[in-house]
Amino acid sequence: MNIAKLWLFFLAFALSGCTVAPKKDLSAFNAASPRSILVVPAVNKSLDVEAPNYLLSTLAVPLAEKGFYVFPVNTAKFILEQEGFYEGEQIHQQPPESLAKLFGADAVLYVTIVRWDAQYALISTTVTVQFEYRIVGKDGAELWRTTQVMQYSPQSNSSGSLMANLLVAAVNAAVTRAAPNYLPLTQQANQMVFILGPNAIPNGPYKKATQ
């Protein structure tokens, strides 16, 4: 790709940044206009048992910055455990109405971890996360849902020398293999679905108040 194309791409991306027309129908969300959102532990379809906890640590900030009161996620997890609910599956099977009532929440955010893995090739590694997000109102009606995939494979800067490039790629792959870092990807996924993406949720009351 030459520089001119890159320029155009970035320019288009930058310009489109804040004027993307919403594709999905947000009337249910707007009608319910929740003030507060309860984030419950995720259902995990990946093989990494730690994934739900790591994901949980990334969800409160973007939602609160979007203008909602977000129930303290670790406190909510603790309360659910006290009630005997340890697993995401178990929690997602509860009627949303009773979860909302237990916490006094206007809406509940359910996330399912579809992918959270690293695929290893000889000299490169691709890290992938994929999440399904669903917000349900306190009366049990679905207000919003979306899916987001994020992928990352470390790219080496071309130095012109094939051996040097291979070496850099191998080192990158080794680092990624030893400790694939899912956190930046997860944060990007959240940014896309809550804030930047075409199907982002509407602003909550605390964000509206500042506008």
Place this chain on the structure above:
Amino acid sequence: MRTLLSLLFVFAITGCANQSLYQWGSYDSMLYQSYKSPEKIVEFRQGLEVHIAKMEQSKQKVAPGLYAELGTLYLQAGDSKKAVDLYGKEREIWPESRGLMDSLIENISKRGGQKAEVKS
């Protein structure tokens, strides 16, 4: 050229004036660390404490949930008096939390009452 490109990129990433509503004092990364290595929970508690003190000193609104998170960390460490105090603060500045904070506080005082009864 490169600077301009990265400027544009930053603009694209941050979108339109995405000014943050709150200061979080690395709450999310401390929470992540405490899930990753449970012994870091002490650092999490101390870090939150320092951040909240800073917010109170500069008279800034503490981000939603932080008082309650710190309260729960104290509750888990056995300091229910401090937990009740912090749940009360959460309730005070975030009316959406009232129902939950009320029942947490009520449960703690009930348990405290039971303990007192057992002792007497």
